[in-house]
Amino acid sequence: MKEGVDMLNIVDLFSGAGGLTEGFRYKGYYNFICHIEMDKDACSSLELRNVYYYLKKKNNLSPYYEYIQGKISRDDLYSIIPRDLTKNILNKEISNDTIPSIFEFIDQRLSNNELDGIIGGPPCQAYSIIGRANNKSKKSTDKRIYLYKYYLDFLEKYKPKFFVFENVKGLLSFKDLSGELLLPKIICEFNKCGYEVDHQIVDASNYGVVQKRERLILVGKRKDLVFNNSFFDFLATYVEDAPTIKELFEDLPGIKPGESSKKYCCDVSSQFIEKYIRKENNILTQHAARPHNENDLKIYNLVLKAKKKGKNFRYTDIPEELRTHSNTISFLDRYKALDYNSVSHTVVAHIAKDGHYYIHPDLRQNRSITVREAARIQGFPDDFYFENSRTAAFKQIGNAVPPILSKKIAMAIIDFLGELNNFM
Template identity: 25%
Template sequence: MKPVGKGVIGSKLARLQSGEPPRVLDLFAGCGGISLGFQAAGFRVDAAVEIDEIAARTHAMNFHGDLAEAAFEQHARPRDITSIEPDEIASELGLGDVENAFDVVVGGPPCQAYARVGRAKLREVADHPSAFKVDPRGNLYLRYLHYVRATKPLAILVENVPDALNYGGHNVMGEIAEVLDDLGYVARYSLINTAFHAVPQMRDRVFLVAVHKDLGTGIEFPKASRHLTLPSGYEGTRSVALKLLDLFAEGHFVEADHGTPDLPGPVTCEEALGDLPPITLHLEGKLRRGARRFDQPIPYPKRRKISQYARAMRDWPGFEAPADGLRDHVIRYLPRDGAIFSAMPHGAEYPAAHATAVRLWEEHVKSLEHSGKRLSEKEKLNLHRAMVPPYPVGSFPNRWWKLRPDFPSRTLMAHIGKDTYSHIHYDSQQARVISVREAARLQSFPDGFIFCGTMNPAYRQIGNAVPPLMAMRLADQIMLALRAATAGGAAMRVAVAAE
C-alpha cells in the first residue's frame, strides 16, 4: 500500500514553519468538545462534519459565529459523513484543494458499527475508498479512514468508548492503528480516565493519536496532573476492555499515566459547581413542565472564594462568562422526587433512593394516621404511587446517583438528554438534578460556550461530547510533535545551506 506522498506533508510542514496555525477537520464533531480543546491548544478549527442539526449549529455558533451570515450558515449545515465527500466539504467552505486544506483530522466514529468489521475490511477501504458501501454496518469508521486518505493530515486523533478495545471480539483501536500504519502513520492508543487530567468527571475513553511517519517524531500521551483511586466499578470496566490486549505483544497500546500520590487530588464536584447560583424555583412552586429555553439570565452569586477550576471555566479565553449571568442554568421539573433527592446520602444509587422513598412514604402514612386520618389500602397505594419511583430495584441499580461533593462525578452520558437521575446535585437543600450548565461544567465546557436548542438537546450534546480539557491535553501533545517536526526541518535546511 502506498503511503501518503512526502510532497503534501512537506508542504504542510512548511506552512506551519511560516507561523500559520495547524488547521483542524473535526468529524462526528457534535457540539465541539474536541474542537474547543484543540483551539485552546493553538489549532484553528476550519471545518466540522456533524449530522445532528442542533449540534452542528452549536459548533458553528462557537467556532464560526463571527462570520457573515452566508458563510456561517455553510458551517452550521448538518452533514452526513456517509453521503458527502471530503472534497465537497472543502469546496463548500472555500478551503481549496482537499489534500492541502487540513493538517489534523480528529473525531470519534460511533462504535455501534464496529462489531463485524475486521482487519481485511479496514484495509480494503484504504485501497478502495468506496468499500464502505459494501457493509453499511461499518460505514462510519470506514468513512473516517476515507477522510484520512483524502485529506492526508499530519496528525490524527480518534476517540471512543472502552468497548472499542473489545467489541464483538475485535480490538477495534488496534485494527485502526494497523491500518494507519499501512497509510504511512505511526499510531498509538491508550485508555485514559479524564479525572487524572483535572476534569471533574471519571470518564474512561480510548484515545488514538497518530502522526505521519515523514514527521520523524514519536507520540507521547499526557502525564497525569491529578491522582485518585478509581472506584471498583471503573477498574472492572477497564479490565474487560483490556481483556483482548496482549500487553507484551501489542505494539500500539500505551498504558495511561495515573500519576503518584504526591500529585493534587481530583477536581471535585463542589469545586466544579459550588460557585454557581442555587436553584430553588421548584421548591417555591414556580417551576412547570415544558421545554426550558435559554432566555433568562441568572446572575452569579457573590462569593468570596472561587475554586481554581471554577475560575478557569469563567475565564476561558474567548469563552468568558457572560456579564449578565448564565442562561442555561435550568433543570427538569421532577415534583415527585425532590424529597428523595434531599434525603438520599451522597454517592447513593437507585436501591438507596428507592428505600429512601419507601421510608418517606411510610413516615407520611404514619403522620396522617397519627393526626387522626384513616387511610384505606387504596389510598395508601395511591400515595405509594405518588411518592415512590416505579422502577424495579434490581433492574436499574445505576439509574440514580447523587453526586459526592468531595469526589469527581460519574460519567455523563447522552442519556441525560432524556432524564438526569444519574446526576443528582449533592446539595440536599436544593433537592434537584444538575442543570444544563452544571452538566457542562462537569464536562469542562467554559461558561461562555453556547448550546443551541432547548434543555433536552443541550443535555444530549453535553453528554455526547469529549471533555474539552482532556482534548486540550492531547492537543498539546500533538502540537509538541508538530513543532518538533518543523524545528527538525528548519535545522536540516540550515545545515544544508551551511555546506
C-alpha cells in the same frame, strides 16, 4: 510553535457541539477547514461559537451576550457578522452517499493547501457497555459499528500528518460480527493506510476535568515522519488535579425544581473557575432546573441522604410504593447523586432523557442538575451557549469531549509535532 509558522489546517469529523473543537481553538494554532456534524442542534451551537470568537476578536461581545440572554434574535445577531463566518460548518451525515460532496467541500476550502490533521470520533453508543446490551438484538444491522471506516476514507485521500480519534473505553473489549475484537482490526487498517498508531485510556479527571471520564484516545502519525517520543509522553506533562464538585458549583445560586436564576451568587473565588470556567464579564445562562414530580423528589431525597452516608442507593432500596419500574434485576443504579467532596461520575447523553443519574448534592435544592452545571462538569466555560431546547443542550453536553482535556490534547499535539525539523 514559532512566530511566523502557519497555522495547522485540520478537519473536525463528528464534531458534536464542539467539545474537542473548543480545545483546538486555543491560541490560534489550528485553522479549521471544516466541521462535519449530522445533528442540526449541535451545528447551531458550533455556528454560535464561531460568532463568539469572531466578536471576541473584535473586542465586541455585547451582541453575543444580548443574544444568549434573549434580548435580541438570532437573525439580529447574525446580521452583524460576515456571511461566510459559519460556512465551515457542514450539517451532513457522513456516509457513502455524502462523502464525495464532503470531499468536494473540503477541497474548495483547502484550495491547494495541505491538510495537516484530522480530529474527531465516530458516535460511540454501539461500542459502550450499556449500548452493547441495549443493541444486542440489532448488532448485525448496526451501521455505527463501522463508522470508523469513513475516517479511513479521509486519511486515504488527504494523508494528514496526524489524527486524533476519540471513543469510549468499551471499544477495547468490543467484538465485531465475526466475534473478534474490533480495536486491533481498526489499528491494523490505520497502519495499512500509512499511519503508526498509539493508544491509551485517558481519564479526564487526571487532566483537571471535574469528572471521572475514561475515554480511549488513538493518535496516529504518518509513517514517513520520525518522532523520538510518544504523543502520550507529551500529554502526560499536562496532568492536573481536578477540584471537587463543591468548588465547581460554589458561585452558582441554589434553585429548586422548576426554578431558574440568571445571576451568580458570589464573585469568582476559585483559581480553577477563573482559569477554565468563568470570566469577570460572564453572564449566567442555562441555569434552569427541570421540574420533578413528587414521587421522584421523594426518591431523590432518599438517594442523596444515602450518598451522604457513603452509600449508593440501588433501585431495590426504594420503597415499593415509590417504584415505577418492574425491573429489579438490571440498571439498579438508575438513581445516583453527585458528591460535593469528589468529582462527578461520567456525564452521558442519557441525561437528555431524565436527570435521575445526576442528582444535585445539596439536599435543600433536591433536584437534578441544570444544563449549566452539567456543562461545567464537562469542562465547558460559562460563555459557551448550547442552542435550542434543554433536551438538545443536555444531549450535546453528554456527547462532548471535555474542552479542558481537548485543550491539553491540542497543546500536546503541538509539542509532539515540534519534534519535526521542518515544523518548528
